[in-house]
Amino acid sequence: MAATVTLPVWLVVLGTLLAVWVVLDRMLIPSVRWALRRRANKAIEELNTRLQLQIQPFKLTKRQVLIDRVLFDPQVLAAVDAHAKETDEPREVAMHLAQKYVQEIVPSFSAYTYFAIGTRLARRISKLLYRVRIGYTNEEALRSVDPDSSVVFVINHRSNMDYVLVTYIAATSSALSYAVGEWAQVWLLRSLIRSMGAYFIRRHSRDGLYRKILARYVHMATQAGVVQAVFPEGGLSRDGRLRPPKLGLLSYMVSDFDPTAEKDIVFIPVGVNYDRVLEDRILTAQENKDPSTQARFRFSPGVLLKFIGHSLLLAVRGQWYRYGYTCVSFGAPISLKNHLAAQEVDIRLVSQERRTEEIDLLGERLIKAVGRVVPALPVSLVAHALLAADGQALSAFELKGRVHDLVEILEAAGAYIHIPRADQDYALDVGLRMLTLRNLVVVDDGHYSIHPDEEVLLRYYANAIAHLFDDDA
Numbered sequence: 001m002a003a004t005v006t007l008p009v010w011l012v013v014l015g016t017l018l019a020v021w022v023v024l025d026r027m028l029i030p031s032v033r034w035a036l037r038r039r040a041n042k043a044i045e046e047l048n049t050r051l052q053l054q055i056q057p058f059k060l061t062k063r064q065v066l067i068d069r070v071l072f073d074p075q076v077l078a079a080v081d082a083h084a085k086e087t088d089e090p091r092e093v094a095m096h097l098a099q100k101y102v103q104e105i106v107p108s109f110s111a112y113t114y115f116a117i118g119t120r121l122a123r124r125i126s127k128l129l130y131r132v133r134i135g136y137t138n139e140e141a142l143r144s145v146d147p148d149s150s151v152v153f154v155i156n157h158r159s160n161m162d163y164v165l166v167t168y169i170a171a172t173s174s175a176l177s178y179a180v181g182e183w184a185q186v187w188l189l190r191s192l193i194r195s196m197g198a199y200f201i202r203r204h205s206r207d208g209l210y211r212k213i214l215a216r217y218v219h220m221a222t223q224a225g226v227v228q229a230v231f232p233e234g235g236l237s238r239d240g241r242l243r244p245p246k247l248g249l250l251s252y253m254v255s256d257f258d259p260t261a262e263k264d265i266v267f268i269p270v271g272v273n274y275d276r277v278l279e280d281r282i283l284t285a286q287e288n289k290d291p292s293t294q295a296r297f298r299f300s301p302g303v304l305l306k307f308i309g310h311s312l313l314l315a316v317r318g319q320w321y322r323y324g325y326t327c328v329s330f331g332a333p334i335s336l337k338n339h340l341a342a343q344e345v346d347i348r349l350v351s352q353e354r355r356t357e358e359i360d361l362l363g364e365r366l367i368k369a370v371g372r373v374v375p376a377l378p379v380s381l382v383a384h385a386l387l388a389a390d391g392q393a394l395s396a397f398e399l400k401g402r403v404h405d406l407v408e409i410l411e412a413a414g415a416y417i418h419i420p421r422a423d424q425d426y427a428l429d430v431g432l433r434m435l436t437l438r439n440l441v442v443v444d445d446g447h448y449s450i451h452p453d454e455e456v457l458l459r460y461y462a463n464a465i466a467h468l469f470d471d472d473a
Contacts, residue, residue: 053151053174055111058224059197063108070217071102079212086208094209101213107177109197114175118196122168129161130274130322134169135329135375136416145266145333150225152253154366155270156242156374157231158464159277161326166229166270167196169328174227179218179249181235197226201249203234211248218252222265228253229270232367236279238286240463242371245363254359257347259340267366269331271374271416273464275324275434284456324434327375327418334369336362376410376417376465382431383462386441386450393447400428415468 058066070076076098084094126132145151153176155166163178170176178198194200201214221228234246257265277283339362340347347358385402386394394402404424410417419427432448435441440454450458 053147053227055175056225056227058221059109059175059177059226060111063106066106067099067102070106070213070220071099073216073220076102076213076216079209083209098209098213101210102217105199105201105214105217107194107197107199109175109177110195111175113192113195114197115171118192119167119171122164123171126161126165126168126326128322129278130165130324130326131420132165132168133325133327133418135271135327135418136373137330138332141332142268142330145268146264148225148262149264149266150222150253151227152222152265152267153227153229153270154267154370155229155231156272156370157233157236158272158274159236159279161274161278162231162272165272165326165328170229176229177221177226178229179231215252215255218249219256222253223263225263232363232370236283237463238283240460240466242367242374242467245367247359247363250363250366251356251359254336254347254362255355257336257340259337259346265336267334267336267369269334269366269369269373271329271331271370271372272326273375273377273380274326275377275379275431276438277460278323280457280460284460321437324379324430325377325418325420327377327416329373329375329416331369331373334366339365371467372414373416374465374468376407376415376468378418378420378427378431379434379461380431380465381406381417382428382435382441383458384465386448387455387459387462391450393444393449395447396428396432399432399448400425403428403431410465410468413468415465 080094080098081091083089083097084091087094151174153166153170155162163180167176175197179201180193180198181201181203190200199217202210205211230249232245232247232250233243234248235243237243253265340358343358343361345354345358347355350358381403382399384406385399388402407417407419407424420430432441435458436443436448440451440458441448442451
């Protein structure tokens with residue numbers, strides 16, 4: 001028996017769409033996903049053959065898997081129970097808070113985003129703004145690092161540009177994983193940073209549950225051999241000097257370190273310096289404020305667009321110049337196994353007080369190693385020479401002599417000095433041009449002196465290498 005059934009057009013369209021979706025979901029999408037994953041895995045295998053430090057499987061694990069591993073870690077679950085008991089909240093509420101923290105911290109690494117977009121963008125931005133140079137590198141020592149070790153680059157923190165610059169410089173070695181502060185928690189930028197393998201941290205959080213979750217993620221990543229980059233100073237320097245180390249992330253990496261295990265943790269000191277720091281006025285504006293407060297950088301799209309617009313206007317007028325030189329130097333690797341062996345201590349088996357002392361000692365050693373490889377650049381040298389004159393105006397000849405004396409002292413101390421074109425006269429010209437263009441130094445009848453309103457900023461640049469003149473540098 002045949003009969004005609006009349007259906008509304010919208011119902012036919014809806015049914016057709018659902019049928020198409022079922023075909024896609026069950027047949028085509030899985031096939032395409034498998035093909036893309038296979039292609040991505042082959043690309044990563046090829047990439048690992050070119051990298052000095054390979055991308056570890058932990059870094060390539062799906063984000064949801066990493067979230068579950070951290071969330072259901074026994075120590076995290078114990079911290080959830082302790083938090084629920086302390087706050088008198090239901091365990092489900094504490095667990096929901098823990099899940100929120102884990103999702104905030106755990107990254108979602110994409111090799112394509114890192115190498116095809118991130119490193120290329122980092123290269124273009126770095127070379128657009130600066131003359132980028134690599135200073136001292138101990139190639140033999142770096143090659144001797146066991147590729148199975150967990151490698152941590154320890155870097156002084158001069159600018160938020162450090163993330164961009166070091167990503168570019170290290171692009172041929174490995175994909176670095178950074179800890180990024182709250183300033184980057186903005187729309188679009190947050191997703192880009194997370195896809196490059198960085199993880200977000202709340203630097204001043206005192207929540208025990210949050211600290212435990214962060215500690216467990218950092219420990220897991222370190223144990224799995226993820227190549228990381230840390231800034232032991234914990235924030236940008238206000239006065240240009242190296243800051244005392246803050247050892248939160250470092251303690252998470254080393255507290256449970258087993259010196260009898262095969263995998264070592266190797267720290268590579270990295271020194272960075274700039275002829276001009278983009279945030280210098282923001283940082284030095286904090287100089288006379290309460291030292292207990294933190295100089296914080298807040299990302300502002302408006303400020304960025306204003307900066308780009310002003311730079312384009314200067315370029316159209318032919319008045320735009322790059323911001324001088326930036327230089328990165330690498331020190332000799334420091335093995336955690338060797339360090340603890342010299343101290344004759346197993347950090348897992350000592351008291352909490354002794355463990356804190358040992359981590360403090362390691363932090364001091366690392367920050368000194370970083371300080372030794374901070375490059376001396378033209379602006380820092382000229383600023384140091386002018387400040388040493390105690391307000392006296394100097395002729396170009398007198399300034400040249402003072403800079404020459406500083407170079408001799410630094411060379412005798414084993415510091416790296418970047419002399420552009422191997423010409424000290426040209427280096428002096430570069431430093432003076434940068435400072436006079438910004439009106440930090442004034443010229444009167446052929447004599448150079450510090451602008452009376454800019455001494456704090458000039459001292460900021462001199463302080464970048466002040467530690468190199470210390471007796472124990």
